[in-house]
Amino acid sequence: MATKLTARRHGRLELTWTNKDKTLLSTGDGRYDYSFVDSSDYRVSEVRLLHEVSRFAAPTPLERPAALPEPTQDNLLVTGDAMHVLDALAKIPAYADRYLGKVKLVYIDPPFNTGQAFSQYEDSIAHSIWLTLLRDRIRQIRPLLAEDGSVWVHLDHTESHRCRVVLDEELGEHNFVAEVAWQKADSPRNDTKGLSTSQDTILVYRKSESWMPNRMPRLAISNTSRFQSRDGDPIPWSDGDATAGGAATHQPMVYAIEHPITGKRMYPPPGRCWGKAQSWMLEQMSEYAPYELRDIGDEAERARICGTTPDKVKPGVPAIALSVPLDEAAAKARARFDAGHWPDLVMLGLRERLRRKKHLEDNGRVPETLWLGSEVGGNLRGKNEIRNLFPEEHPFATPKPEQLIARIVHIGSLPGDIVLDCFGGSGTTAAVAHKMGRRWVTCELLASNVSRFLLPRLTKVVNGEDPGGVTSITERMAAVAGDDEDDMELPEGVSPENAQEFNRVLNKVVKASSVNLDEKTIQALKAATKTKNVTTLNWHGGGSFTHLRVGESMFEEVAGIVVLADWATQGALAEVMCAQLSVPYEPEDIFAGRQGRTRYLVIDGMVGTGTIASVLDRLPEGEVVEIWATQIDNDATETLKVDRPGSKIELIPDKVLDNYRRTTALKAPFGAGRAVPRPRTTTETSDSAAAGAKRERV
Incomplete structure (x- = not known):
């Protein structure tokens, strides 16, 4: 059995599967031919360099409205495996300074159709591959996330149930936010043998409690029915419950409040408690009359309300009681009620029932978990958007519509925030993020997808040549009959969509009715519900991005022996070694970089005692040096320790591989190919020659 749900200590559940203790190594060809290896394997642990291929930029158009967010600069499109890209972002200082702990939103749409993506494997192995792939990427994503960041994982029914357990393990059960249902199809597939699937699932997790979702635009009719102002309050409100559940666990919030006119003690209903802190409740009631605890x-x-006995209920919880005689309190309460603009704790009609004002907030409505295709589009709209961009190309099987991604980007980020998608696909996430003024990073394993879809698509976005998706938004709005230049408000409680449908049905009724309807009334109804399409252009071009590719490994295997690759010489070796050490590659004199009082020197060649003397001559007082070399004379190691305490010298690649393995020593000798010999035990090498080689190769 590939997967199993088991109970861990403390009652928590854990999903187990074949090779869960391993990590997944991709061949890099995009065919999902994966191997399970130890996490210490150099093919997983090595930090690859990112090489610039090209850069694309366009100026901000002059006609662009000032209210739109500024186009973002220095975004990244990377060709290569996400495993290497995410590591580079987190561990190479030049990228870590920009992205580590600073990514606000991650959207990933991993390959989840296991029957298709992993067709060459048995089902049990396919699930193990998919789960390990997801787990590994989430582990790499987490340190990149800002504390107020979130992760959105897009799935279908194949793996969503298992995925949630894995995400609970990696991100924490307490950080689960929601399970969004997206309607991807609005009609059934008649060739389905069982039930036709209409929705996908998007699992939402936060990094910490610091995350808060941005609100959605309020519906046009939200402020006309439930929200009113019965007391002169400038902000419309509806009356809501002043209590909350959980009396048994919130006993200090269960107490009496004396009514200011009748003197009756008002309590929450059984099983409930007051919904706000007692200090707030006292402050609100004191607006009606003088109160005290x-x-x-x-x-x-x-105890009755809390469902317990008097000896077990929390003692000494005070009531909010009147501090003046009842007749005096009643006079004050009536005067306050008659004055209008009541407190947020209201007694409608001064009845013995407390309610809480719920104001119509200006910042919109709380996002919901059901996303209809009519609002954000479905798979068909996504395919059409790709066809319009690439009419000669065969579209992806399930491209996501831009409006769907736009909703995620809106809820999870603000202009200027960083959005990450490590399964780039056709580039929808990056395109939408750019149009919405977010900074972005995306990567794609297949170079063919980058050249056919992502690169041309994102170039069109920057140049303002992508008219589809969220570039422009068309909405129905009210319009005065006979005058399209002016707008009017629709009747209360009627949305533009309601009005459009009413007009359509009214025309049908007029044509089909045998009754002689009043023409003047008909025209008045049509005029009051007339609507029009209004298109707003939200993107005009501008901004920039850099196309990078993941570099080759600094290692290769020859006859089962790990050696340095031919390209890893001199300056290239210095740069890639700085990446392994998470040291900024900033060449200065003979040194490749520095951190604090430590200088780093990388030498492709032999280091002897003469080399040490030459290095120390150029090392400032008060600093130490860490030397990484492909050959080391034993006397050089001892000389460095004595002449500059705190300094050290390490062998490439032995020590590099040992660092990956941590406690596992490299046992196989180096031999054929461009192998690197072990440290020499004599001082036969010419120190002067070594010093010359050092100066040439650093």
Whole structure:
């Protein structure tokens, strides 16, 4: 059995699967021919360089409205395996300074149709590959996330149930936010043998409690029915419950409040407690009359509400009691009620029932978990968007519409924030993020996908040559009959969509009715519900991005022996070694970089005692040096320790591979190919020649 749900200590659940303790190594050809290896394997642990291929930029158009966010600069499109890209972003200082702990939103749409993507494997192995692939990427993504960041994982029914357990393990159960259902199809597939699937699932997790979703635009009719202003409050409101559930666990929030006119003690209903802190409740009631906190010995009543006994209920919880005689309190309460613009804690009609004002907030409505295709588009719209961009290309099987990604980007980020998608596909996430003024990073394993889709698509976006998707938004709005230049408000409670449908049905009724309808009334109804399409252009071009590719490995295997690759020489070796050490590659004199008081020197050749003397001559006082070399004389190691305490010298690649393995020593000798010999045990090498080689190769 490939996967199994088991109970761990403390009652938590864990999903186990074949080779879960391993990591997944891709061949890099995009055919999902993966191998399971130890996490210490150099093919996984090595930090690859990112090489610039080209850069694309366009100026910000002059006619662009000032209200739109500024086009972003220095975005990244990377060709290569996400495994290497994410490591480079987190461990190479030049990228880590920009991305480590700073990514606000991650959207990933991993390959989840296991029957298609992993067709050459048995089902049990296919699931193990998919789960390990997901787990490995999430582990790499987490340190890149900002504390107020979020991860959105797009799935279908094949793996969504297993995925959620894995995400609970890696990101924390307490950081689960929601499971969004996206309607990807609005009609059934008649060739389906079982039930036709209409939705995908998007699992949403946060990095920490610091994350808060941005609100959605409020619906046009939201402020006309439920929200009113009965008391002169400048902000419309509806009355909501002043209590909350959980009386048994929130006993200090269960207490009496004396009514200011009748003197009756008002309690929450059984099983419920007051919904706000007692200090807030006291402040609100004090607007009606003078109140104080007073212990009234009502443990029996409080115990009944909390579902316990008086001896077990929390003692000494005071009531909010009147501090003046009842007739004086009643006069003050009536005067306050008549004055209007009541407190947020209201007694409608001064009845013995407390309600809480819920104001119509200007910042929109809370995002919901059901996303209809009519709002954000479905798979068909996504395919059409790709066809319009690339009419000669066969579109992806399930491209996502830009409006769907736009909703995710809107909820999870603000202009200027960083959006990451490490399964680039056709480039929808990056395209939408750029149009919405976000910074972005995307990578794609297949070079063919980059050249056919991502690169030309993102170039069109930057140049303002992509008219589809969220570039422009068309909405229905009210319009005055006979005058398309002016707008009017629709009747209360009627949305533009309602009005459009009403007009359509009204025309049908007029044509089909045998009754002689009043023409003037008909025209008045049509005029009151007339709508029009209004198109807003939201993207005009501008900004920039850099196309990078993942570099080759610094290692290769020859007859089963790990050696340095032919390209890893001199300056190239110095740069890639700085990447392994997470040291900024900033060549200065003979040194490749520095951190604090430590200088780093990389030598492709032999280091002897003469080399050490030459290095120390150029090393400032008070600093130490860490030398990485392909050959080391034993006397050089001892000389460096004595002449500059705190300094050290390490062998490439032995020590590099040992660092990957941590406690596992490299046992196989180096031999054929461009092998690197082990440290010499004599001082036969010419120090002067070594010093010359050092100066040439650093």
